[in-house]
Amino acid sequence: MLMDTKKPLHITAVASNLKMDYGGVYRHVEVLRDAGLIQVYEVGRSRVLSPLNIEIAKDLIGKAKNFNRKH
Numbered sequence: 001m002l003m004d005t006k007k008p009l010h011i012t013a014v015a016s017n018l019k020m021d022y023g024g025v026y027r028h029v030e031v032l033r034d035a036g037l038i039q040v041y042e043v044g045r046s047r048v049l050s051p052l053n054i055e056i057a058k059d060l061i062g063k064a065k066n067f068n069r070k071h
Helices: 011-018 022-034 054-070
Strands: 038-043 046-051
Touching: 011 022, 011 046, 022 038, 022 046
Parallel strands: none
Antiparallel strands: 038 046
């Protein structure tokens, strides 16, 4: 979802789209941020996501999909 757009996304919008609670999405976001794949910054009281390295992220997503198909 984040990799399909060049626009930053609010975590609440991501959570709503994925039908997950904010806390669950934020825990995933922290892992992605720590891995250097996304940037999180504040806009007012909201947290906004922006991809840092789209090509690496897309490669990892592809590998995960292939792994899931095989197992």
